[in-house]
Amino acid sequence: MRSGDQYLALSGDEPSAHPRSPFEKTYRGIVRGIYEGRYAPGQRLIAPDLMAEFQVGRGTIREVLNRLASGGIVSIIKNRGARVRTLSRAETLGILDIVELMLGLAARKAADAITDPDAAAQLQILEQVVQSHKSLTDFDAFLKAREAYYRYIVALSGNAELGRLFPGAQVQIMRLQLRTFNRVADSVQFDDYAKMTSAILSGNGDMAEQAVRRHVRETAAQVAALPDRAFS
Incomplete structure (x- = not known):
């Protein structure tokens, strides 16, 4: 199991052998990136960069970021985009x-x-x-x-x-x-x-x-x- 999959396993999102949807692939990829330190607390998550990295459309990125925000993993600030959450x-x-x-x-x-x-x-x-x-x-x-x-x-x-x-x-x-x-x-x-x-x-x-x-x-x-x- 790759190091980034350790969080996914602990959280119940056990990596699957089945093909993943674009949403699932992107969601897991961002979470894994946080786990591995590629995305740091406070770092902006720029939609075009994520689209290129995961080969998905803007709609998928928007959906993934909203899901991450609802889970307390990223913060979405009006007119400023999404950032990896920082904690008080x-x-x-x-x-x-x-x-x-x-x-x-x-x-x-x-x-x-x-x-x-x-x-x-x-x-x-x-x-x-x-x-x-x-x-x-x-x-x-x-x-x-x-x-x-x-x-x-x-x-x-x-x-x-x-x-x-x-x-x-x-x-x-x-x-x-x-x-x-x-x-x-x-x-x-x-x-x-x-x-x-x-x-x-x-x-x-x-x-x-x-x-x-x-x-x-x-x-x-x-x-x-x-x-x-x-x-x-």
């Missing part, structure tokens, strides 16, 4: 509140369901891959490993709606927007991953949920302490 402090912390609740619920359900030895082993393997990137010398590889770890927790929960509703694109915009501030939104507290894995493997739903929610709250606390210039 309140919006950023609001997104993290949602992530805390949803990922915490996924961890609780995963702990309740972690009876298959193969599933337990796979969670441990994915955590070990995350831990192998402690040096952060290959940051993109760390991001991919971390997303795979989170995705697996959501998959273990058995609740497809959690994956579908997870605000993945908004989280990625937040991370890109704040990356120059010591990557505080990138969850590089490596001890947390061991604690989360241990809690899920214990089969104790309360413990698993609290471990994951504490992990997200630590990120939120660091984000809350950033200067005003970090936000829109």
Whole structure:
């Protein structure tokens, strides 16, 4: 799976083997571009450029941008066009509140369901891959490993709606927007991953949920302490 498809999978838009419509191809392409950093927070999305990139008409671009705007991924400003959304402090912390609740619920359900030895082993393997990137010398590889770890927790929960509703694109915009501030939104507290894995493997739903929610709250606390210039 390509790195940009990781958000699509987590959000429930699992890449399909079937031919895609021009709308679907363009929508997924822009989301993937945000995930991969080709479209940055605040960057203008110029219709003729998108038409050329995705080989679609202006009507399709307008439809896609409206869909992205309704999902909180882009902002459309009258007479100024569309831009990748930038987040205020309140919006950023609001997104993290949602992530805390949803990922915490996924961890609780995963702990309740972690009876298959193969599933337990796979969670441990994915955590070990995350831990192998402690040096952060290959940051993109760390991001991919971390997303795979989170995705697996959501998959273990058995609740497809959690994956579908997870605000993945908004989280990625937040991370890109704040990356120059010591990557505080990138969850590089490596001890947390061991604690989360241990809690899920214990089969104790309360413990698993609290471990994951504490992990997200630590990120939120660091984000809350950033200067005003970090936000829109």
